Amino acid sequence: MVPHLTTALSGPLLALEQTLLDNATRIEQWFRNQWIAHTPPFYGSVDLRNSGFKLAPVDMNLFPGGFNNLGEELLPLCVQAANAAVERLCPKASKLLLIPENYTRNLFYLQNVARIASILGLTGMEVRIGSLLPDLTEPMRIELPEGGSLLLEPLQRHGNRLGLAGFDPCAILLNNDLSAGAPDILQGLEGQRLLPPLHAGWATRRKSLHFAAYDQVVAEFASLLGLDPWLLNPYFGRCGQINFHERTGEDCLAAKIDGLLARIRVKYAEYGVTETPFVVVKADAGTYGMGVMTVHDASEVIGLNRRQRNKMSVVKEGLQVSEVIIQEGVHTLETVNGGVAEPVVYMMDHYVIGGFYRVHGERGRDENLNAPGMHFEPLAFETCCNIPDCRKGPDAAPNRFYAYGVVACLALLAGALELEQTAPAEVVAA
Amino acid sequence: MVPHLTTALSGPLLALEQTLLDNATRIEQWFRNQWIAHTPPFYGSVDLRNSGFKLAPVDMNLFPGGFNNLGEELLPLCVQAANAAVERLCPKASKLLLIPENYTRNLFYLQNVARIASILGLTGMEVRIGSLLPDLTEPMRIELPEGGSLLLEPLQRHGNRLGLAGFDPCAILLNNDLSAGAPDILQGLEGQRLLPPLHAGWATRRKSLHFAAYDQVVAEFASLLGLDPWLLNPYFGRCGQINFHERTGEDCLAAKIDGLLARIRVKYAEYGVTETPFVVVKADAGTYGMGVMTVHDASEVIGLNRRQRNKMSVVKEGLQVSEVIIQEGVHTLETVNGGVAEPVVYMMDHYVIGGFYRVHGERGRDENLNAPGMHFEPLAFETCCNIPDCRKGPDAAPNRFYAYGVVACLALLAGALELEQTAPAEVVAA
Numbered sequence: 001m002v003p004h005l006t007t008a009l010s011g012p013l014l015a016l017e018q019t020l021l022d023n024a025t026r027i028e029q030w031f032r033n034q035w036i037a038h039t040p041p042f043y044g045s046v047d048l049r050n051s052g053f054k055l056a057p058v059d060m061n062l063f064p065g066g067f068n069n070l071g072e073e074l075l076p077l078c079v080q081a082a083n084a085a086v087e088r089l090c091p092k093a094s095k096l097l098l099i100p101e102n103y104t105r106n107l108f109y110l111q112n113v114a115r116i117a118s119i120l121g122l123t124g125m126e127v128r129i130g131s132l133l134p135d136l137t138e139p140m141r142i143e144l145p146e147g148g149s150l151l152l153e154p155l156q157r158h159g160n161r162l163g164l165a166g167f168d169p170c171a172i173l174l175n176n177d178l179s180a181g182a183p184d185i186l187q188g189l190e191g192q193r194l195l196p197p198l199h200a201g202w203a204t205r206r207k208s209l210h211f212a213a214y215d216q217v218v219a220e221f222a223s224l225l226g227l228d229p230w231l232l233n234p235y236f237g238r239c240g241q242i243n244f245h246e247r248t249g250e251d252c253l254a255a256k257i258d259g260l261l262a263r264i265r266v267k268y269a270e271y272g273v274t275e276t277p278f279v280v281v282k283a284d285a286g287t288y289g290m291g292v293m294t295v296h297d298a299s300e301v302i303g304l305n306r307r308q309r310n311k312m313s314v315v316k317e318g319l320q321v322s323e324v325i326i327q328e329g330v331h332t333l334e335t336v337n338g339g340v341a342e343p344v345v346y347m348m349d350h351y352v353i354g355g356f357y358r359v360h361g362e363r364g365r366d367e368n369l370n371a372p373g374m375h376f377e378p379l380a381f382e383t384c385c386n387i388p389d390c391r392k393g394p395d396a397a398p399n400r401f402y403a404y405g406v407v408a409c410l411a412l413l414a415g416a417l418e419l420e421q422t423a424p425a426e427v428v429a430a
Numbered sequence: 431m432v433p434h435l436t437t438a439l440s441g442p443l444l445a446l447e448q449t450l451l452d453n454a455t456r457i458e459q460w461f462r463n464q465w466i467a468h469t470p471p472f473y474g475s476v477d478l479r480n481s482g483f484k485l486a487p488v489d490m491n492l493f494p495g496g497f498n499n500l501g502e503e504l505l506p507l508c509v510q511a512a513n514a515a516v517e518r519l520c521p522k523a524s525k526l527l528l529i530p531e532n533y534t535r536n537l538f539y540l541q542n543v544a545r546i547a548s549i550l551g552l553t554g555m556e557v558r559i560g561s562l563l564p565d566l567t568e569p570m571r572i573e574l575p576e577g578g579s580l581l582l583e584p585l586q587r588h589g590n591r592l593g594l595a596g597f598d599p600c601a602i603l604l605n606n607d608l609s610a611g612a613p614d615i616l617q618g619l620e621g622q623r624l625l626p627p628l629h630a631g632w633a634t635r636r637k638s639l640h641f642a643a644y645d646q647v648v649a650e651f652a653s654l655l656g657l658d659p660w661l662l663n664p665y666f667g668r669c670g671q672i673n674f675h676e677r678t679g680e681d682c683l684a685a686k687i688d689g690l691l692a693r694i695r696v697k698y699a700e701y702g703v704t705e706t707p708f709v710v711v712k713a714d715a716g717t718y719g720m721g722v723m724t725v726h727d728a729s730e731v732i733g734l735n736r737r738q739r740n741k742m743s744v745v746k747e748g749l750q751v752s753e754v755i756i757q758e759g760v761h762t763l764e765t766v767n768g769g770v771a772e773p774v775v776y777m778m779d780h781y782v783i784g785g786f787y788r789v790h791g792e793r794g795r796d797e798n799l800n801a802p803g804m805h806f807e808p809l810a811f812e813t814c815c816n817i818p819d820c821r822k823g824p825d826a827a828p829n830r831f832y833a834y835g836v837v838a839c840l841a842l843l844a845g846a847l848e849l850e851q852t853a854p855a856e857v858v859a860a
Contacts, residue, residue: 028554029524032513036521073503080510080781083462091466094459124458351510 049330068111085349093170214414234328278329345408479760498541515779523600590620644844664758714753775838
């Protein structure tokens, strides 16, 4: 389970990690003050890319799957953090309804649901699982490969409360990213805390708004430490009117890509980076690595073939893509056993609870490692992310993981700001 | 590091542990509600005794030493819990002054201080160590056997603030139990949070008040689960006017011991326990296992010889003993590698963060294992205490440790009540 990092890290990233290490006390203080001003999301995960010269988040998930990939030894830390999350957001809650994605055959995902339920159960919540599956009329038990089982129960709405047969929960935790929109059954609930709030779902959420909030967060953090924010932050732009099928908006997209690549080239020159810059075009609303394209030159998005256009135009739940984010690509320099690796960091409340590597032997350093149907090897982090060891160098595992934890927390804080900034008026008033 | 429990546990304790396991959800909920109503102490440790038919705390320390005996792998859990404690009690604090005991040669103790400082440092506090040593005029650096060093600095009082040269802390953490009284330099501080409060020190604290609060806590907890509170609670009494030197109060003491032994015999008969009942007489104010005597019959305290009287009459810092608590003795049934073992559980905020066994090969099952000058083998718990595993039996290590964690939290809650109940008027108003 111990990742052997074969990455030969040198140059600016070591300097960046050293800066984070040297300033650990100020960083923790700064975060504590931020978390007084901003309520952390209940939970989250952050995909990081480590290019050797830059360490940055490329995605921040407010409905994290993959809890089953965290090491067993991290369970106590998860339970303690979950306790803090419950105390902060629903201290009086004793019954919690967990609403997962509508998957009944993805056993990896269902193990994730079982793990979340188990963690919350250990905090003293009675946890049951309600399904949004439209055709579920009876409870359905699914046996899990690692033992145990999950019971999916049909949701029942009574007036303004949501529950299950014989189960009226105080709080509802979504592990469903609402890509298909926020269903009526979740609207207008009263006296029940919905976590995360509905506007965190992909029906309304936009990656570009998250990264706009991340810009704010990193600007303040970088100025605290006298760092160039770019070392922690991928450039991005967006196109709001694109139709891959009808080939409208391609020029706008190409122009934005051109502009972004030009800005990246300036930075590469400044830092003496000899890599080839690239950008990643992604659906602005959506997840699971669908609708993602790596682009090295703007011309690549002109005249896409049918297969490429199909791939880009539809994401999860058949949602049409008309808005895209164009994000500076960050090469993955990390490898584990010869495979390209991408760290994913998990948080509950504002605590980092661990992480793992997505490892893929057949993908390139500039490719998306979270692709549909893709098999990745989860590899639990060797240590947790909150214990830097100042006696060791910045490339020692606890220190690398500390740097990952810090950057993931910056993205989590951006998630908190984003949720504040995008809250509908009635949520702000509540 | 893995304790092999050779204890042959059977009978009522398994039933008790099974009850705790079966009710883990209700227990956690109950605790969560308790911690809404009562502020947990910043930290604490609890000495437990496990007799096979009874699991009970025998001491609750509000100034815990021995953090160095906790397993390294528990550090992330400690840091997370310390973060919660800081957020609750001094969220804006950035500088913390740690005041340890006045030991300069007890390297075990000083390693404990270093560990506490390191844990708090990892939460983002700037931590420095101020000493109450009366003759300390210059900073004194002490090298530690495991590497690193401690810098003890002389305290400086400026008006109503306490600090060090060039260091004006927001919060002051005592790891000094104030056996010698609360010194003037700690009195009347303004704008600085003192943790734990002065009245937690042994100059004012009484074990009997702690166990009176524990009675309240266990009464409610036991009724929640339909348990006999005695299974979790040692009987106790107190004598408030005793002078071992002048042999006054011996009759009162003997009568109280007699009464307590009679009550214990009734319970032993009820549960079919064939052990010989005993009580432990301890100084009502004081710690470090000084002034402690095991008594099987009231006659033993009549006509004590000079050595015994000397032993009982003086505790730490030369404090005279005039008040004693008489506590039902709980046999230690646990052994580790043939030695008698006593579990000690550590908490920060309301989180159990781990524990260890005090192991002593030469002491009896009814003796105090925390005696002055005594060498015990710390043996870190195999697992932490917050992850029961319902699929396993009650004697499986995670479940035994869960039971330990629950009972330790009951004692911690009693500590919180005790501090509320004994707070001087100006603390209550603050």
